[in-house]
Amino acid sequence: MTMRVFVGALLVLAFAGCGPNADARYASGYSDGYAAGYNTTCQIRSTLVEGDWDDKNYASGYRDGYVSGAQDCKRKQDE
Numbered sequence: 001m002t003m004r005v006f007v008g009a010l011l012v013l014a015f016a017g018c019g020p021n022a023d024a025r026y027a028s029g030y031s032d033g034y035a036a037g038y039n040t041t042c043q044i045r046s047t048l049v050e051g052d053w054d055d056k057n058y059a060s061g062y063r064d065g066y067v068s069g070a071q072d073c074k075r076k077q078d079e
Contacts, residue, residue: 022057029058033065041073 032049039047052058 025057026061029061030065033062037066037069
């Protein structure tokens, strides 16, 4: 596991414990986005996600997770 993934996971867990709903929705979006970004960039497979785009916390987490997942895929390909 790369340091970036580890730190990202810690941040998601930290945010998930802070507030009742908003942080949990961000964490859910981040997780979905990370999987989609990694799998799409590495051309592994399509990824089913919740896709609650009307929830700003989910959508924000998804965007952040997608970028992180795509970056980790690219970094792994460069190794």
